Amino acid sequence: MADASTGILRPRLNGQALTTLAVLLIVGFLVLLPMVFLVEESLNVGDPMAFPPVEFGIANYIAIFEEDLKTVWNTLIIAVMATVMAIFIGFTLAWILTRTNVPGREKLERLMELPYYMTPLVGALAWAVIAGPKSGFVNQLWKAVGGTGDIADIYTHFGIAWVMALFEGTVAFVMISASMKSMDPALEESARVMGASKFRTMLTVTLPLVMPGVLGAMLFVFAEMLGSFAAALVLGIPGRIYVITTAIWDSTLSYPPDYGRASAMGLSLFVVMFLMLSFYRRMIRRGTFTTISGKAFRPRPMEMGRLAWVLFGVCALYVALAVVFPIAALLMTSLQRFATVLLDQAQWTLANYQTALSLGPVRTALFNSIMLGLGVATVGVVIMALLVWIIYRSQLRGRGAIEYLVMFPQAVPRLVFGLALLWAWLNIPIGIYGTLWLLALAYFTVMLPLGVRTLAGVVLQIDKSLEECARVCGASWAYQMRTVTLPLLKPGILAAWLLIFMACVRELGASAFLMGPNAKVIAPSIVSAFATSGTELTAAMALIQTFTVIVALVILFRVARGMTKELQ
Secondary structure (H helix, E strand, O other), X not given: OHHHHHHHHHHHHOHHHHHHHHHHHHHHHHHHHHHHHHHHHHOEOOOOOOOOOOOEOOHHHHHHHHHOHHHXXXXXXXXXXXXXXXXXXXXXXXXXXXXXXXXXXXXXXXXHOHHHHOOHHHHHHHHHHHHOOOOOHHHHHHHHOOOOOOOOOOOOHXXXXXXXXXXXHHHHHHHHHHHHHOOOOHHHHHHHHOOOOHHHHHHHHHHHHOHHHHHHHHHHHHHHHHOOOHHHHHHHOOXXXXXXXXXXXXXXXXXXXXXXXXXXXXXXXXXXXXXXXXXXXXHHHHOOOOOEOOOOOOOOOEOOOOHHHHHHHHHHHHHHHHHHHHHHHHHHHHOEOOOOOOHHHOOEOOHHHHHXXXXXXXXXXXXXXXXXXHHHHHHHXXXXXXXXXXXXXXXXXXXXXXXXXXXHHHHOOHHHHHHHHHHHHHOOOOOOOOOHHHHHHHHHHHHHHHHHHHHHHHHOOEOHHHHHHHHHOOOOHHHHHHHHHHHHOHHHHHHXXXXXXXXXXXXXXXXXXXXXXXXXXXXXXXXXXXXXXXXXXXXXHHHHHHHHHHHHHHHHHHHHHHHHHHHO
């Protein structure tokens, strides 16, 4: 009897079960606890300063449709336009750099990631300097040559969507290219042998097979657009275009702060995310996207002839619009006392950089941001890989619900989620409020959707038979994960790590309410400078942050390259 009991218990206590249980408990705690406080506060119809609430109702939700309908409409219009543009940019660039022989592919691929190094605030600020009405550089030049009126105005629905798409297009590129790199090119070559053109092959073969990555990128980018704050703040308010995030910001800054309205508006976005995730899972279940099997393959780019230089020009144009022009505008602004594109009127100075570098809190904030990015990306990507395996490979009941749980932080604007985390951890008797530990937990929680979506597109392309063969040969679950699953996930893991690191360094929304006197990070510091100082000082701080991140990444790439050579 004892032997029988031992035999029954042994499968339940193996490494797979314990690891799965630990990961689910950690993720569930970090995601669900803030949810409880969000829901509770969204139902608060009494004293907004009372905590916990003493009066409950649904008045905050009703007010969304009665008082904030225009705000909701603005949010949807901008998010849809921006998502369409970002996915088009991401897929086009991914196809060019993974499937064609465009010159300088490796260097171009590194350049494609540059827009993500800058915070959304930096990009919005740069394009406000370039294309803002009246004082924008484009309009200054237009008037200098005798033009009348303004020919550029970034403070519009399309302008806000364009800036969002320009800087989120690189996210779509990284996520989609990870899927394309894992796809067997023999399938495309077969289509070419049958007489299909390169363009038709891309639409009828490549696009359907990388659909998990495309849909995952679309899902993530759309949610990111819904919760975008920096671009809406810099470009929307001057144009009197309010979206949900800026309305939430106004609610928290008012006196008394209307936290109930802010929470209700944030939670209402979860309905949209729920519908999109349901559509994504339905598409995945109906299709077969496996392109990695036991047969080895080596990616071979298509010969494009003279068209390769045209494709090179497309990539160069994106880099110019997303990196070169914004950096040049910020650099010119940061070196002047008063920003102008008319060189004969410029007053050049280094005072803005001297001021920024002389501020001790700015140096500390930059160092903290980089350390948080390294730690959260390194630890987080391992946990996220396990989560993806649980969702798409395990037989665990309720694994579909786990995916909805993991995606919830992306459905709620990070500004609101950061506020919910503040309420949660203030009421937990653990002394991490105001420390980097709380920021690390917050970053990991809000980065879950990014890591899971990036890795999911690659996992769905790996044939299950490869893992089954390892188990048939007697490999344990841990050995199978280490020697089969994780090596095949390498493109997705590297992409997810890089995205998470940069997202942590530029994170704004989740940091706004969680920073303490001894736990400052750089993005909110730039926001503070934008609100209280001139554009010139803000531009200097933004460039210091951007170039510091680039230097850190160059070092990391060299270290990673050395480790890869040793493994080979």
